[in-house]
Amino acid sequence: MRWALLAALAVLLALPTVLSSYAVTLFILIFFYGFLGQAWNVVGGYAGQLSVGHAAFVGVGGYTAAMLSIELGLTPWLGMLVGAALSAVLGAVIGYLGFRFGLRGFYFVLLTVAFAEVCRIAVSNIDALGGALGLYITFTGNPRQLQFRDGRAYYYLALALLLLATATAWAIERRRFGVYLAAIREDEGAAEALGVDAFAYKMRAMVVSSFLTGLGGTFYAFYLFSLQPNTLFGIPLSVEIVIRPIIGGAGTLLGPILGSFILTPLAELSRLYLGQGGLHGAHLIAYGVLLIGVVLFLPEGAYPRLRRALTRRDQSGLAAHTSTHATSTDADRSSGRAEPARADIRPRSIRAGLTAPATTIPAGLKSPLTPATTPPLLETRGLSRRFGGVQAVADLDLILARGEMLGLIGPNGAGKTTAFNLLSGFLAPDAGEIRLDGRSIVGMPPHAISRLGLARTFQIVRPFPRMTVLENVRVGALARHPRAAEALERARGVVERVGLGARERVPASALTLPERKRLELARALATEPALLLLDEVMAGLNPTEIETLIQLIRAIHASGVSILLIEHNMRAVMALSQRIVVLSFGEKIAEGTPAHIAHHPKVIEAYLGDEYVDAAPA
Amino acid sequence: MELSRARALIPLLSSTGCSVDLTLVGQGLISGVLFGGVYSLMAVGLTLIFGVMRVVNFAHGDMMVWGMYLAYLLATHAGVDPYAGFALCAAALFVLGLLIQRGLVDRIVDAPHEMQILLMLGVALVLENVALMVFGPEPTRVTSSLATATLWLGPVFVDVNRLVAFAVAVALTLALSTFLFRTELGRTIRAAADNTYGALVIGTDVRRVYAVAFGIGAACVGAAGALVSSILPFQPPTGLSLSVTSFNVVIIGGMGSLAGAFVGGLLVSVAESLGAVFLKPSLKELFSFTLLIVILLFRPAGLFGKRAS
Numbered sequence: 001m002r003w004a005l006l007a008a009l010a011v012l013l014a015l016p017t018v019l020s021s022y023a024v025t026l027f028i029l030i031f032f033y034g035f036l037g038q039a040w041n042v043v044g045g046y047a048g049q050l051s052v053g054h055a056a057f058v059g060v061g062g063y064t065a066a067m068l069s070i071e072l073g074l075t076p077w078l079g080m081l082v083g084a085a086l087s088a089v090l091g092a093v094i095g096y097l098g099f100r101f102g103l104r105g106f107y108f109v110l111l112t113v114a115f116a117e118v119c120r121i122a123v124s125n126i127d128a129l130g131g132a133l134g135l136y137i138t139f140t141g142n143p144r145q146l147q148f149r150d151g152r153a154y155y156y157l158a159l160a161l162l163l164l165a166t167a168t169a170w171a172i173e174r175r176r177f178g179v180y181l182a183a184i185r186e187d188e189g190a191a192e193a194l195g196v197d198a199f200a201y202k203m204r205a206m207v208v209s210s211f212l213t214g215l216g217g218t219f220y221a222f223y224l225f226s227l228q229p230n231t232l233f234g235i236p237l238s239v240e241i242v243i244r245p246i247i248g249g250a251g252t253l254l255g256p257i258l259g260s261f262i263l264t265p266l267a268e269l270s271r272l273y274l275g276q277g278g279l280h281g282a283h284l285i286a287y288g289v290l291l292i293g294v295v296l297f298l299p300e301g302a303y304p305r306l307r308r309a310l311t312r313r314d315q316s317g318l319a320a321h322t323s324t325h326a327t328s329t330d331a332d333r334s335s336g337r338a339e340p341a342r343a344d345i346r347p348r349s350i351r352a353g354l355t356a357p358a359t360t361i362p363a364g365l366k367s368p369l370t371p372a373t374t375p376p377l378l379e380t381r382g383l384s385r386r387f388g389g390v391q392a393v394a395d396l397d398l399i400l401a402r403g404e405m406l407g408l409i410g411p412n413g414a415g416k417t418t419a420f421n422l423l424s425g426f427l428a429p430d431a432g433e434i435r436l437d438g439r440s441i442v443g444m445p446p447h448a449i450s451r452l453g454l455a456r457t458f459q460i461v462r463p464f465p466r467m468t469v470l471e472n473v474r475v476g477a478l479a480r481h482p483r484a485a486e487a488l489e490r491a492r493g494v495v496e497r498v499g500l501g502a503r504e505r506v507p508a509s510a511l512t513l514p515e516r517k518r519l520e521l522a523r524a525l526a527t528e529p530a531l532l533l534l535d536e537v538m539a540g541l542n543p544t545e546i547e548t549l550i551q552l553i554r555a556i557h558a559s560g561v562s563i564l565l566i567e568h569n570m571r572a573v574m575a576l577s578q579r580i581v582v583l584s585f586g587e588k589i590a591e592g593t594p595a596h597i598a599h600h601p602k603v604i605e606a607y608l609g610d611e612y613v614d615a616a617p618a
Numbered sequence: 619m620e621l622s623r624a625r626a627l628i629p630l631l632s633s634t635g636c637s638v639d640l641t642l643v644g645q646g647l648i649s650g651v652l653f654g655g656v657y658s659l660m661a662v663g664l665t666l667i668f669g670v671m672r673v674v675n676f677a678h679g680d681m682m683v684w685g686m687y688l689a690y691l692l693a694t695h696a697g698v699d700p701y702a703g704f705a706l707c708a709a710a711l712f713v714l715g716l717l718i719q720r721g722l723v724d725r726i727v728d729a730p731h732e733m734q735i736l737l738m739l740g741v742a743l744v745l746e747n748v749a750l751m752v753f754g755p756e757p758t759r760v761t762s763s764l765a766t767a768t769l770w771l772g773p774v775f776v777d778v779n780r781l782v783a784f785a786v787a788v789a790l791t792l793a794l795s796t797f798l799f800r801t802e803l804g805r806t807i808r809a810a811a812d813n814t815y816g817a818l819v820i821g822t823d824v825r826r827v828y829a830v831a832f833g834i835g836a837a838c839v840g841a842a843g844a845l846v847s848s849i850l851p852f853q854p855p856t857g858l859s860l861s862v863t864s865f866n867v868v869i870i871g872g873m874g875s876l877a878g879a880f881v882g883g884l885l886v887s888v889a890e891s892l893g894a895v896f897l898k899p900s901l902k903e904l905f906s907f908t909l910l911i912v913i914l915l916f917r918p919a920g921l922f923g924k925r926a927s
Contacts, residue, residue, distance in 0.1 A: 050732050052739070101915050105731035106674045110865055114910045117862075121904040235858060239743065246736060280755065281747025281854075288743030295737040296725055 012159060016152040024151045026268055031158035032219065034260030037244035038165035039212035043095075044242065045250035046169070046178055047205040048185025050105070053094070053112030054241045056119045057087040057210045059233035061217025063123065066135050066227055069145065076146035076222050084214035090115075091210025092203065099202050113235065120233030134228035137221065146222040154223055161219060162257070165212050169253055172208070176478045176487070181205055183475045185251065186464035193424060193458070195450035195479035195527055213241075236284070240267075243287050247294050249301025258303045263290070375438035377402045377531055377562050378423070378454075383432035385418055392418040394586040396432070400531070405553075405563045407577030407594070409570075411606055415586040416566045417459055420533050423564075424456045425449040437530065451479060453530035457520040457537060459566070463508035469519055470495055470504040476526030491526055498522040498552060514545045521552070531562045538569040550575055574598070582606065642895050644774045650891025651884060652780040653849070655787035656842045658883025660860070661867035662791055662876055663838025669874035670811040670831040671727055676738035677718075679860030680745035681836050685711055685843020686760075686852045687753055693760045693847075700760050701782055704844035708790075708837040715836025719829045727828065742857065749854040762848035783845040790841055791880055794834065798876070807831050811874070859903060863890075866906060869913050 016024055036058070043049050064086050065079030074082075097103075098111050124132040141149045148154060172178040183191035184198045192198055221227050231237060248259025267283040274282035298305060378400040385393045393415040400406045408416050421427040423434060425446040434441050441449050450456075455476075464472050473491035474484075481487040495504050498518045503511065508519060517537050524532055534553070538546050550572055557563050557576075567573040573580065574594045582590040582597060584606040590597055597603055660682060667675045675681075685707045692703040718741060726734050767778035798804035810817040810827040818824055850856075867886045871878025886909070893905045 048732065050735060097911075097915055103914060106735060107914055109735055110869075110910060111914050114862075114907045114914070117907045118904060118911070121901070121907070125898075125900055125904070239739070281750035284743050284747040285751070288740040288745075288747065291736055291740030291743065292722060295729075295733050295740065296722070299729070299733055 009163075016155050021151055024155050026265060028151070028154050028158045028223070029268065030260050030264040031155070031162045032216065032223075033240060033244055033264050034257045035158065035162040035165050036213060036216050036241045037248070037256030037260055038162065038169055039209050039216065040241050041209075041245045041250060041256045042169055042172060042212070043202070043205040043209035045245050045252070045255065046172065046181040046185065047202055048181075048251070049098075049202060049206070050109050050242075051094075051112040051209075052109050052235070052238050052242055053114070053116035054209075054213050055233050055235070055237035056094075056112075056116035057091060057213035058217040058220055058237060058241075059116075059119055059123065059227075059229070060087045060090055061214030062221035062227050062232050063129060063135070063217070064214075065218035066137060066221045067129070070135065070137070075144055076218055077144070080146075080215055080218035083218050084211045087214025087217065088207045088211040090119075091206045091213075094210075095203050095206030099199050099206075113238070116233055116235065116238060120229050123229040123233060129229075130227070132229060134226060134232075135221075137225045137227075139225055146218070154219075157219065161216060164215075166253065166257065168208065168212065172205075173253055175484055176482050177201065177204065179471070179475060179478060179484065179487075182251065182467065182471075183464055186466060187462050189426065189446075190458065190462040190464065190523075191475065192446040193426075193450055193456055194476045194523060195447050196475070197445070197447045199445075239284075239287065243291060245301070247290055247301060249303030249305075252301065252303045252307075255301050255303040258306070259301070262302065263287070374402070375435065376400055377404070377437055378564065379433075379435045380423070381433040383419070383422060383434060384430050385415075385422055385427060386430055387418075391586045393422060393429075393583075396583075396586075396588055398581060398588075400562060400564055402530075403560065403562055405557050405565070405576055405578050407573040407580040408564060408566045408583065409568070409573055409580060409597075410583035410589075413585075414583040414606075416583055417535060418586075419583070420456060420535055420566065423449075424454060424533060450527055450529075453528075454533065455524035455527045455529035455531070456533035457524050457535050459535040459539070461513075461516045461520045463511070463516055463519050463523075465509035466507060468505050468507055469500050469511070469515075469522075472508050472519055473522045473526045476523040479527045494522045494526045498525070499548070513540050514549075517541065517549070518552075521556075525556060525561075529561060531564065532556065534563060534565040534567075536566055536568060538567055538572045546572055641773045643892065646891045646895040647888060648771075648774055648776060649780060650888035652776070652784040653846075653891065654884035654887030655784035655791075656846050656883075657863060657867055657887045658880045659787040659791055659838050659842040659845075660864050661871065661879035661883045662794060663835040663842070664864045665868045665871065665874055665876060665879040666794075666807075666838070667832055667835035668868070669876075670807060671723065671828055673723055673727065673734050674738065674865075675832075675835065676735065676861060677742035677745050677857075678835075678839060678864050679862070680742045680749070680854075680857035681711060681714065682839035682843040682860050683749055683852055683854060683857040684714070684745060685840035686847040686850075686856075687749060687758075688840070689844035689847040690753075690758055690760045693762075699762055699764075700844045700847045701762060701764065701779075701786065704786065704841045707844040708841040711840025711843075712833040712837035714840075716829050716833040718836070719832035723832060724825060724828065742861070746854050746857050749857075753854065755853055757851040757853045759851040760847040764848070777849070779848055783849065786845055787842065790838070794838070795876060803830065859906070862906060862910060866910050866913060869910075 012027075015027070019027065036054070040051065040054050044051050044054075061080070061083035064083035065076045068074040068079040068082060069076050094112060094115050098108050103111050123129050129135065137147075139147060141147050143153070172181070180191065180196045180201045183194070183196055184201060188198050217232065220232065244259030244263050245256040246259070247263060248257065249255025266286060270283040270286060294301065376399045378398065380396055380398040383393055383396040383398070384391070396415075396419060398419075408419065410416055418427065422429050425441065425444050425448070429442060432442070436449070436452055436454055439452070441452065441454075444452075464475065467475075470488070470491055473495050474487050477487040477490040477494065478484070481490050492501075492504065495501055498521055500515060500518050500522060503515060508516070511519060517540075521534070521537060537553075538549060541549065546569060553563065553565075553576055563576075565573065565576065567576075577594055580590075580592065580594055580597045581588055582600070582603050584602075589602045589606060590600045592600070660678070664675055664678050667673060667678075688707045688710055689700040689703050692698040692706060693700055698706070722737060722741065723734075726737055762779055764779040764782060769776045769778060769781070796804075798808055806817070806822055807827050807830065810822055810824055811831075814824060817827070863886065867882040868879055870885060871880070871882030886906075889909065890902060890906060894902050897905060
């Protein structure tokens with residue numbers, strides 16, 4: 001693959017010597033639109049934030065460089081950077097507003113369209129910027145003014161821009177930045193739970209994307225020698241920018257380039273042959289039809305399909321590889337079920353104090369009180385949250401000692417999941433205090449809480465469906481191991497540990513429910529938490545699967561991870577918990593050892609109704 | 619009523635140095651309210667489609683432009699006045715909406731929002747540019763027998779065609795809400811909008827409901843387009859600004875809320891109309907896009923809607 005790309009590059013470098021001037025123009029457009037598509041791809045593809053207002057960045061970049069050149073005589077080679085910087089500022093403003101105010105999907109699209117249109121109309125009405133007629137650049141043919149008599153210079157310039165954007169995308173893709181963007185695109189909430197600061201990463205993607213697009217504006221202006229608000233800021237240009245990566249494959253490195261090689265010649269030919277006959281909208285109709293076709297039949301775009309077709313031959317080799325994995329994990333599993341923790345999932349830093357196996361602690365854990373010298377790992381005071389007329393969690397006091405495994409049970413609607421959402425930062429409490437390792441975490445976003453060592457799973461599992469098992473877990477591992485390769489190694493260890501080693505290359509969407517539950521667990525575990533919040537990991541599993549999962553959770557606990565688990569499966573919760581807290585209608589109604597809870601009248605009443613209380617064994 | 623409110627504005631405005639003709643403000647208010655009926659009808663169509671299918675019809679304005687061109691064809695080739703031809707336009711757009719739903723939207727109702735947005739953008743591109751190919755880029759306007767008639771109410775005049783457009787649009791909106799609240803099919807549509815899964819469980823043919831809802835949504839803009847075809851000069855790209863106006867109205871009113879769409883239509887129209895009194899005509903669009911940004915940021919839940927997630 002790499003050699004094929006290098007060969008293609010060599011051909012492209014040599015090509016202008018044999019091409020006609022019309023063909024050179026066509027290639028310039030292919031490169032330029034491929035470049036704009038790649039720049040868009042950073043935020044629209046990798047981060048999945050659909051912007052249909054990227055023309056605004058072309059406009060700001062182009063107008064800035066042109067005005068600096070016309071008014072101040074500044075060379076566009078520098079003006080280009082100034083324009084790109086201003087575009088990045090605009091991108092930061094749009095991104096800040098969109099992401100801070102939580103505009104997603106349709107709303108974010110509208111925001112970007114509206115900003116681009118505001119810019120277009122504003123520029124059309126500013127006489128100093130040429131108004132609706134725009135600006136014209138006098139042709140001097142001076143390379144210092146970014147002007148060339150030979151079209152081939154623009155060819156190499158456009159190719160350089162395309163390579164710049166592609167190198168940027170490549171650098172992003174293989175770093176934590178890119179993995180996090182993909183996680184945000186797949187499921188922002190789940191990414192946050194794994195320590196991803198979604199806002200910060202989306203902002204960075206937006207700034208990089210708008211900066212690159214702004215560079216393109218200068219090229220556009222000095223290639224065409226004229227700037228009109230309607231062409232530089234208009235929605236048609238935004239559509240041109242968006243459509244190539246979408247058709248080629250958004251969020252892939254070569255998708256925008258492939259898209260441009262498909263669409264640009266198509267658009268040019270239809271302009272050439274149909275446009276002359278007065279059929280102006282022909283290429284836009286073709287865009288519309290292609291867009292519809294891609295959404296319906298090729299939602300990933302052309303490149304992923306092409307890549308699959310090209311790598312089909314390698315599939316047999318891959319299958320052999322996975323089968324060796326399968327045998328090794330089977331061997332692991334049979335050799336020792338509740339084997340002690342491996343070093344690779346043992347927590348670090350603030351978790352260093354808890355590495356003593358939990359089995360040595362229980363004496364101190366029979367009582368909820370912990371020694372006064374160290375604060376409990378988790379403590380809540382008066383935690384409350386109301387939804388309209390429902391008091392979901394009321395005045396909840398909770399203490400979880402280091403190394404403890406605490407069960408949280410209660411009938412449906414008792415407020416257990418709400419409590420989890422409050423603890424992990426997905427909901428803000430109306431009142432109350434939450435302390436993790438002695439430090440207040442109220443008001444912190446989920447990613448910050450995750451970084452402090454609190455990991456959670458979701459009751460309804462939320463894997464990143466288009467990532468493989470290993471990639472899913474890597475998102476978690478990156479929280480402690482910023483280098484992608486190292487995180488991958490860590491992730492592999494965790495995947496093996498939860499028994500998914502044989503499935504590490506399978507996309508998460510293809511997993512069975514028990515496997516998804518394990519994946520959910522593995523992902524949380526990969527963040528190397530001090531405290532793991534498990535939300536009904538047993539639900540939907542059969543007794544055998546429950547038994548294996550109980551062993552797994554025991555092993556995780558034994559490795560020094562404290563656990564708070566919500567569970568409806570009584571056998572599991574009784575077997576696992578050292579202590580149980582019972583919620584009913586948001587209030588804590590009982591607390592104690594499993595044996596104590598099993599006979600507590602209030603608990604029986606809450607679960608079965610008060611007429612059963614008398615029937616309960618004493 | 620409108621005039622007295624307008625009078626109350628005067629001291630405020632004169633203190634900022636603007637000199638304002640009171641009649642102009644009254645005039646703006648009246649034409650705003652009257653035009654608002656059409657905005658309401660347009661937005662009711664969009665909100666119905668969204669409410670039932672959770673799909674945002676990005677081609678809404680382009681469908682409306684097709685309603686206008688159909689009215690134009692009926693007027694120029696068959697001599698049908700748009701105020702009679704709106705029913706035919708609505709029927710034609712109903713069929714178009716039905717076809718788009720059955721052929722395209724139906725396949726992506728459960729797809730991620732991005733996919734739905736892209737599909738509808740594709741539909742919008744096709745509709746707009748087919749119109750461009752067929753009818754050309756020049757602005758068009760339909761002549762109606764009512765076009766020049768005016769009524770005088772004291773110092774302000776009322777365009778008769780705006781008055782008729784308003785009356786018909788309000789009547790259609792009322793008829794639609796009667797349909798939705800009083801008939802079996804209407805109730806089924808509302809049930810499916812409320813809880814698709816529940817509707818499936820009780821044996822509703824949800825696909826049929828979707829098709830009918832999309833058809834009705836399109837018919838609304840078909841009628842609305844015909845009704846304004848003699849008031850508003852139009853050309854194929856007009857569709858975009860009409861879509862934006864629809865989004866403005868629907869987001870102000872609350873996505874999926876019929877009452878919100880109706881009230882929002884009147885509000886946006888009056889705001890734009892008053893804006894036109896004070897601003898250069900070229901800045902009217904700037905005003906509506908700025909309005910959209912402000913609405914998006916501060917009122918994503920709308921006047922009557924639940925908070926959008």
